Amino acid sequence: MSTTATTSEHLIRMANDIGAFFEVMPDQHQAAKDVATHIKKFWEPRMQRSFLEYLKAHGDQELKPVVREAVREIRPS
Amino acid sequence: MAHAQTVRSTCPYCGVGCGLLIQVENDRIIDVSGDPSHPANLGRLCTKGSTLLQSARPEGRLRHPELRRTRSAARQQASWPEALQFAATRFAEIIRNHGPDAVGFYLSGQLLTEDYYVFNKLAKGFIGTNNVDTNSRLCMSSAVMAYKQTLGADAPPCAYEDVEQADCVLIAGSNPAYAHPVLYRRLEAAKGESSRMKVIVVDPRRTLTAAAADLHLPILPGTDVWLFNAMLHVLIWEGHLDRDFIANHTTGFSALSEAVRDVTPSVAASLCGVPAQSIIRAARWWGEAKAPLSLWCQGLNQSHHGTHSGAALIALSLATGKIGKPGCGPFSLTGQPNAMGGREVGGMATMLSGHRDLGRPDDRAEVARLWDIPSVPEKPGLTAVEMFESARQGALKALWIVCTNPAHSMPQQPLIREALERCDFVVVQEAYATTETAAFADLLLPASTWGEKNGTVTNSERRITRVHAAVAPPGDCRADWQIARDFGFALGELLGRAGDARRLLSFQEPEAVFREHVETTRGRDLDITGLSYHLLDTCGPQQWPFPAGAREGKKRLYPDGVFPTADGRARFVVPVTTLTREKTDSRFPLRLTTGRLRDQWHTLTRTGRVPQLWNHAPEPGIELNAGDMERRGIAPGSLVKVSNPRGSVVLKAFPSTELAAGQSFIAMHWGRGHLNSSGANELTLNEFDPYSKQPELKHAAIRVEPAHLPYKAVFLRTACEEEAATSLVLELADRLAPLLPRFGYAALRLAGRSHPVLVLQVAHDKPISPDWLVELDSGFGLQDDACISYHDPLRHITKKALVERERLTGIRLSGETAAAAWLENIMVENLEIAGLRRWLLAPMSMPPDRLPPTGRAICNCHNVTESQIVKEIRNGATLDQLKASLRCGTQCGSCLPEITQMIREAALVTVP
Numbered sequence: 001m002s003t004t005a006t007t008s009e010h011l012i013r014m015a016n017d018i019g020a021f022f023e024v025m026p027d028q029h030q031a032a033k034d035v036a037t038h039i040k041k042f043w044e045p046r047m048q049r050s051f052l053e054y055l056k057a058h059g060d061q062e063l064k065p066v067v068r069e070a071v072r073e074i075r076p077s
Numbered sequence: 078m079a080h081a082q083t084v085r086s087t088c089p090y091c092g093v094g095c096g097l098l099i100q101v102e103n104d105r106i107i108d109v110s111g112d113p114s115h116p117a118n119l120g121r122l123c124t125k126g127s128t129l130l131q132s133a134r135p136e137g138r139l140r141h142p143e144l145r146r147t148r149s150a151a152r153q154q155a156s157w158p159e160a161l162q163f164a165a166t167r168f169a170e171i172i173r174n175h176g177p178d179a180v181g182f183y184l185s186g187q188l189l190t191e192d193y194y195v196f197n198k199l200a201k202g203f204i205g206t207n208n209v210d211t212n213s214r215l216c217m218s219s220a221v222m223a224y225k226q227t228l229g230a231d232a233p234p235c236a237y238e239d240v241e242q243a244d245c246v247l248i249a250g251s252n253p254a255y256a257h258p259v260l261y262r263r264l265e266a267a268k269g270e271s272s273r274m275k276v277i278v279v280d281p282r283r284t285l286t287a288a289a290a291d292l293h294l295p296i297l298p299g300t301d302v303w304l305f306n307a308m309l310h311v312l313i314w315e316g317h318l319d320r321d322f323i324a325n326h327t328t329g330f331s332a333l334s335e336a337v338r339d340v341t342p343s344v345a346a347s348l349c350g351v352p353a354q355s356i357i358r359a360a361r362w363w364g365e366a367k368a369p370l371s372l373w374c375q376g377l378n379q380s381h382h383g384t385h386s387g388a389a390l391i392a393l394s395l396a397t398g399k400i401g402k403p404g405c406g407p408f409s410l411t412g413q414p415n416a417m418g419g420r421e422v423g424g425m426a427t428m429l430s431g432h433r434d435l436g437r438p439d440d441r442a443e444v445a446r447l448w449d450i451p452s453v454p455e456k457p458g459l460t461a462v463e464m465f466e467s468a469r470q471g472a473l474k475a476l477w478i479v480c481t482n483p484a485h486s487m488p489q490q491p492l493i494r495e496a497l498e499r500c501d502f503v504v505v506q507e508a509y510a511t512t513e514t515a516a517f518a519d520l521l522l523p524a525s526t527w528g529e530k531n532g533t534v535t536n537s538e539r540r541i542t543r544v545h546a547a548v549a550p551p552g553d554c555r556a557d558w559q560i561a562r563d564f565g566f567a568l569g570e571l572l573g574r575a576g577d578a579r580r581l582l583s584f585q586e587p588e589a590v591f592r593e594h595v596e597t598t599r600g601r602d603l604d605i606t607g608l609s610y611h612l613l614d615t616c617g618p619q620q621w622p623f624p625a626g627a628r629e630g631k632k633r634l635y636p637d638g639v640f641p642t643a644d645g646r647a648r649f650v651v652p653v654t655t656l657t658r659e660k661t662d663s664r665f666p667l668r669l670t671t672g673r674l675r676d677q678w679h680t681l682t683r684t685g686r687v688p689q690l691w692n693h694a695p696e697p698g699i700e701l702n703a704g705d706m707e708r709r710g711i712a713p714g715s716l717v718k719v720s721n722p723r724g725s726v727v728l729k730a731f732p733s734t735e736l737a738a739g740q741s742f743i744a745m746h747w748g749r750g751h752l753n754s755s756g757a758n759e760l761t762l763n764e765f766d767p768y769s770k771q772p773e774l775k776h777a778a779i780r781v782e783p784a785h786l787p788y789k790a791v792f793l794r795t796a797c798e799e800e801a802a803t804s805l806v807l808e809l810a811d812r813l814a815p816l817l818p819r820f821g822y823a824a825l826r827l828a829g830r831s832h833p834v835l836v837l838q839v840a841h842d843k844p845i846s847p848d849w850l851v852e853l854d855s856g857f858g859l860q861d862d863a864c865i866s867y868h869d870p871l872r873h874i875t876k877k878a879l880v881e882r883e884r885l886t887g888i889r890l891s892g893e894t895a896a897a898a899w900l901e902n903i904m905v906e907n908l909e910i911a912g913l914r915r916w917l918l919a920p921m922s923m924p925p926d927r928l929p930p931t932g933r934a935i936c937n938c939h940n941v942t943e944s945q946i947v948k949e950i951r952n953g954a955t956l957d958q959l960k961a962s963l964r965c966g967t968q969c970g971s972c973l974p975e976i977t978q979m980i981r982e983a984a985l986v987t988v989p
Contacts, residue, residue: 010923013922013923014921014923014925017895017920017921017922017923018919018920018921020895020920021893021895021920024872038919042915042916042919043925047925
């Protein structure tokens, strides 16, 4: 049952949930930082890896803007 | 020493009256099953009946009398002599100063016949008031008056087996798939075996009963008289009448046929909102049938013209001469287990013992002679709505409420609350301490309940069954008839009529009450002088009449076409042509209809305590047409304010495919025990039918708009072990219910089965006060030092998780509640939290990993969820394959209509 598609869909939704939580803050940079901190702190490396791989392959159109900005923070530049 | 025994009883829920076998060991009920020898159910039970064992628990039971001597004081535990003496003093004072009509008794269709008999005799025979009414006034009172106006007596003429022998079944204003499941199983089986049987369902909603029918007539609420008149019009026009029967056995046909002359199917179609062709087809099926049977219930009865709705339906049986024969007749279904028995003893404000008429001097004289008193009062008593209205206006000063919950079930709740506050002295005799009505009691008297009582009940098909006590009642609980008797004795002393009280009420056991009741039926339509406890115990349940010398009761009434009217003829009644009492308009544009759920009963005092009975319809809410929701910008599951000039409630809105545009539905089960309002009955109106005095509980005009309550909180609580969890959850729910009204929205419900979870959802227009949150925290046992916490004061977000022995047992989310659903699921499944620990307070609407499937349970016996069934159906499973693979529908069968409907819907989607 558990295919890559559903897993990635799941990770996108989780990321957007967290985005929705922080995006109500007045300072959007701070919000993006908080999203990034949350993902780095709570997500297992395996989850972070497949999340980033998925974004690399499919683009980040499904993500909320605040999460997109957060992803730039997470990604080793 | 274990000593197991089996005791015969009946189910305390609907009027089908299923027989039960209760297994008892060491004064504890250890199993409950259907009685295979009982003619009503032949061993079957529905979801509600089959979970009676789980309902027999100590939590919430009232165990001792409780008394407050002044309104401002809290109630204190009292002894029985103290309680009865106080009650007698207050009643005596009021009767002396204001007369006997200043007191009233409001009884219940759930009492046993013997309980009713003693209360009725106490009020009418001893105190001298006819102010004795019951909640059957809200239930089948209109059916009673329809029977009396047409057939001459309060007697459903049919038997359950007619459902199997009919070839056309017209179900009107009734959803037996939910409300009378075991009878519906019999219909389902008969329909499966006979390709000739046609089922027609008249219901504004496309219920599962309607969806499974050959023809569904989704008429607009309140237009039923027009439909039946148009059907009669077609029967006349197309020559389907039994002219001989009409000529020899009825009166009034010419007036009725005159009245329906212009009611053509197209005229009715424009009012009822169904195609004329459907009306013609329904009439033809009825007219062509060898054995047409009608079944009706609250949809017709709970209307301001409920009596005439019933009479118009009965006319179809009379006009075609289809009555008194196998498979034929007009069959009213009873909502309560013993509303029938209550009326047999005359336990209502408008009748006397043995179906005697209060308005007839000879009937009154006969009852006075039977009771050996000078006279019974002549003035009709106050019926349910009138009784509470009189209390509200201050005329009725003492009210004794037994085994029913009017502070939830009566229409127009704001007025009922006023009445209970205004009334000088309110006594509530109850098994449960926490009903909505108990909150208003000056004196609470602990009564025994199902499994603890001894006596008889009568079901919808006039069948009397013996009920045996299986266990002793807890604490100081006593039988209802016994409480009435002992109160009568105490009152007799104070009124200086101790001798009268002893003479009238000196019953030593229920059997003595039954014997006296039997004697009052001698020579009446319901003559049961051939019955005794001994006969019922040895020969099993019996239908009435069963006169002395008879060898069995009468399966069907009126086989010879002779009716219990003065001239022996049945009467056609020209019905009124009004529609609903309240019309919609631009301010209140939606129609609200009310009704019942499959797995709940009445006001949830019993079924609401069985966690698994919440799984089929997990959340309170209002159902709306999906298009109406879209037009109003209402998202599924969002909160809406539902209002009209009488009241306002906040509920979650759910889209429904059962409802036409412009209509809505709220189940009547949810009240202040589970919501911050009384639910549907805040909005219903107390206008009633002029003959039956039954209020229009089924329909009101309303407005629905989004509710802006942005500040949310969710509390969840369970314990690690099953028994501890059940006990904790039930006790907590009782304690928390009084806190609900302070919130803009609050819903308290149970989730899970053997390992239940208590769920409280709150929403408010302002940030929820920290004091209230602290109070709830301490109620839920979520004190700071025991919990993992997260706190964001700027955004009013606080989260707490309680973890005990690697299990999540408590949650509070306030300010942000995205994770509530999957956290609830973890608790219901009692999962080890292990790797989940760090996610518990994250703002995520989904769990980080896949968890076991959740969702609404369709099959409650085997806990099979909607998602499991849908998955199998998508893979092409048939009903038989589903039964084999998932076991759903293989035990009680209550879920079969829904599973069948799911398969039908899937087929519609996939057929090219």
